[in-house]
Amino acid sequence: MIVDDAVFMRNILRAIINDKGYAVIAEAASGIEAMKTLHDHDPDIVILDIILPDVNGLDLLESILKVHPRAKVVICSSISQEPIIKKALDHGAKAFIQKPFTPEKVLEALEGLEA
Amino acid sequence: MDMSAYRDLFVSESRNHLNAFNELIVQLEGNTSDQAAINEMFRHVHSLKGMAATMQYDAVTELAHRMEDQLGRVRSNEIAFCPSLADLLLEGSDLLSGMVTAIENGEGEQPDATNLIERLESFTPAPAASAEPPLATPADAAPETPAADSPPDEHRFRQSDSFKSVRVKTDTLDRLVNITGELITTRHRLMDRARRYTIPALNEPLHHLSGLLRELRDEVFKARMLPFAVVAERFPRLLRDLARKQGKEISLQVEGQEIELDRGILEEITEPLVHILRNAVDHGVEAPDERRATGKSPVGAVTITVTRDKDHVAISIADDGRGMDSSRLAQKAVEKKILTAAEVDTISRQTALMLVCTPGFSMATEVSDVSGRGVGMDVVKTAVHVLGGTLSIESEPGQGSRFILRLPITVSIIHALLVECGDLTLAFPVNTISRTIELRRDDIFEEAGRKVFALDGRHVPLKSLNRLLNQPPPRGGSPIVPAVVNEAGDSVVGLVTDRFLGQEEIFVKPLGLPLSRMKNLTGGIITGDGQIVFVVDVSTLV
Numbered sequence: 247m248i249v250d251d252a253v254f255m256r257n258i259l260r261a262i263i264n265d266k267g268y269a270v271i272a273e274a275a276s277g278i279e280a281m282k283t284l285h286d287h288d289p290d291i292v293i294l295d296i297i298l299p300d301v302n303g304l305d306l307l308e309s310i311l312k313v314h315p316r317a318k319v320v321i322c323s324s325i326s327q328e329p330i331i332k333k334a335l336d337h338g339a340k341a342f343i344q345k346p347f348t349p350e351k352v353l354e355a356l357e358g359l360e361a
Numbered sequence: 362m363d364m365s366a367y368r369d370l371f372v373s374e375s376r377n378h379l380n381a382f383n384e385l386i387v388q389l390e391g392n393t394s395d396q397a398a399i400n401e402m403f404r405h406v407h408s409l410k411g412m413a414a415t416m417q418y419d420a421v422t423e424l425a426h427r428m429e430d431q432l433g434r435v436r437s438n439e440i441a442f443c444p445s446l447a448d449l450l451l452e453g454s455d456l457l458s459g460m461v462t463a464i465e466n467g468e469g470e471q472p473d474a475t476n477l478i479e480r481l482e483s484f485t486p487a488p489a490a491s492a493e494p495p496l497a498t499p500a501d502a503a504p505e506t507p508a509a510d511s512p513p514d515e516h517r518f519r520q521s522d523s524f525k526s527v528r529v530k531t532d533t534l535d536r537l538v539n540i541t542g543e544l545i546t547t548r549h550r551l552m553d554r555a556r557r558y559t560i561p562a563l564n565e566p567l568h569h570l571s572g573l574l575r576e577l578r579d580e581v582f583k584a585r586m587l588p589f590a591v592v593a594e595r596f597p598r599l600l601r602d603l604a605r606k607q608g609k610e611i612s613l614q615v616e617g618q619e620i621e622l623d624r625g626i627l628e629e630i631t632e633p634l635v636h637i638l639r640n641a642v643d644h645g646v647e648a649p650d651e652r653r654a655t656g657k658s659p660v661g662a663v664t665i666t667v668t669r670d671k672d673h674v675a676i677s678i679a680d681d682g683r684g685m686d687s688s689r690l691a692q693k694a695v696e697k698k699i700l701t702a703a704e705v706d707t708i709s710r711q712t713a714l715m716l717v718c719t720p721g722f723s724m725a726t727e728v729s730d731v732s733g734r735g736v737g738m739d740v741v742k743t744a745v746h747v748l749g750g751t752l753s754i755e756s757e758p759g760q761g762s763r764f765i766l767r768l769p770i771t772v773s774i775i776h777a778l779l780v781e782c783g784d785l786t787l788a789f790p791v792n793t794i795s796r797t798i799e800l801r802r803d804d805i806f807e808e809a810g811r812k813v814f815a816l817d818g819r820h821v822p823l824k825s826l827n828r829l830l831n832q833p834p835p836r837g838g839s840p841i842v843p844a845v846v847n848e849a850g851d852s853v854v855g856l857v858t859d860r861f862l863g864q865e866e867i868f869v870k871p872l873g874l875p876l877s878r879m880k881n882l883t884g885g886i887i888t889g890d891g892q893i894v895f896v897v898d899v900s901t902l903v
Contacts, residue, residue: 252408254370254374254412257370258367324407324410324411345415346411346414346415346417
């Protein structure tokens with residue numbers, strides 16, 4: 247599942263992810279939408295942007311893991327401040343993809359989850 | 362992954378962000394303490410930056426980044442939002458919009474943002490107490506500053522960007538062609554009724570209608586036309602990469618890129634062209650050493666030439682490589698049991714070269730000079746025929762090969778010659794006919810067991826269209842034998858039929874199953890009197 251408010255980013259991510267044989271089963275453009283979609287689709291992996299229109303991605307991360315502890319959350323953001331990345335990983339995110347990303351970086355992060 | 366596929370998406374998303382951004386600036390000017398609006402603006406410019414960075418549009422990324430920095434300062438209350446900052450941000454937004462337009466138009470050149478970036482970097486808000494003078498805009502900063510003598514007008518619309526063109530979905534264009542086609546069919550029906558019930562009063566408005574429909578058709582097609590450059594722009598890179606893999610050096614020249622074709626046709630021929638180019642690199646052009654040994658320049662030359670005559674476009678792809686040996690091709694056809702030894706003796710050079718387009722003529726795993734050529738060439742030939750075009754091949758061993766695709770400029774609405782053949786009425790696309798001829802019985806004579814007639818000093822074989830299509834033979838000995846003369850490469854044939862019915866503009870519709878399996882037909886039309894007429898795939902009959 248992809249959570250990002252930019253259609254553009256969702257499309258590119260979907261193209262990259264599909265290209266590598268993963269299936270994108272749901273997308274959400276906001277925190278509220280994400281929580282709803284999560285409930286309906288039960289995804290294995292959630293790719294999550296930090297800057298969202300309605301909620302902070304880090305708060306959303308906590309909410310996601312509370313109701314759906316099995317989900318592996320990958321943070322995908324242009325925020326590069328170490329403390330925020332560290333905080334996300336401390337709160338249960340499994341990986342971090344720095345925006346702008348290359349297809350290889352995305353794949354690397356996803357493959358890291360399986361290992 | 363090819364990011365260029367996302368260019369359109371980038372352009373439309375960027376516009377959305379910039380429009381929202383502009384509205385927010387104006388909103389903020391009314392209430393400079395609107396924190397939510399500041400956050401929103403930050404988010405828009407931040408998203409734009411991220412998208413641009415992903416697409417590697419560095420100029421956009423850089424400018425958006427500077428704007429984001431200033432908004433970040435406002436957000437953290439380091440500075441207050443003020444009119445001079447609003448001016449700078451609006452200027453930035455305009456410049457970004459100009460950049461997005463340049464990207465949309467495929468222009469390499471981006472508007473220069475250096476000056477604005479410097480001013481953004483060094484921005485310090487004026488002391489709150491003093492009145493804000495509007496920030497003067499240096500003439501070289503904005504992409505579209507007004508000419509020096511035009512009066513300054515803050516609310517001038519940027520006509521060049523916004524109003525002169527609109528984006529239209531290709532689906533809409535396809536629907537327009539369909540509707541136009543149906544209108545043309547309806548006009549035929551009206552004319553048919555007017556004739557049948559003798560209503561002279563309809564003649565004038567029908568005549569007018571015909572004129573308008575012609576105009577409509579032309580305009581609709583014009584809207585669908587794209588320059589060949591749209592597909593050609595990816596070829597230099599493709600050829601370079603392919604050549605490098607093979608340790609070859611090849612220069613590509615494309616002539617006539619500006620010539621326009623219907624987007625449907627461009628779409629269909631892109632892959633065939635890639636096939637031909639790939640073959641030219643793999644099998645046509647020799648390795649540098651081999652070229653040097655034969656006295657050629659080590660750098661191979663591939664030339665794509667696009668030319669247009671009245672309702673045709675010819676695309677020729679030529680290489681100066683090792684060429685193809687027609688006698689070896691013929692020999693191979695015998696080995697593969699495609700032709701018998703006796704048949705091989707009678708075929709022309711041109712026909713022998715066309716053997717590479719026979720399905721199964723060669724396997725992808727074979728890489729010898731002759732065999733490899735067959736890879737995908739049958740697909741190329743089929744694609745060209747489906748479009749109502751023709752493919753021909755010229756080649757000289759040691760000199761290189763040339764593949765020529767002759768294509769109609771537009772699809773679906775075409776001029777056709779209607780002929781009667783047994784119980785059927787058939788349509789021959791005019792561009793597939795080299796001429797029509799009405800022979801007298803004594804014009805026809807026998808030669809080597811075939812019926813032939815003389816045309817421009819050569820003997821052209823005649824075939825019965827009725828027999829080819831399992832129709833009853835022409836009724837009762839008319840003194841005149843009508844024949845449609847078709848040429849494919851250097852083979853010419855006259856197709857004898859019952860009667861010519863005349864030329865008409867027709868709207869071809871694809872045939873559904875099972876009719877679409879018939880190999881001699883490409884489509885169908887409905888005539889004015891409701892009759893169904895099939896469009897003939899001439900290449901399968903010659």
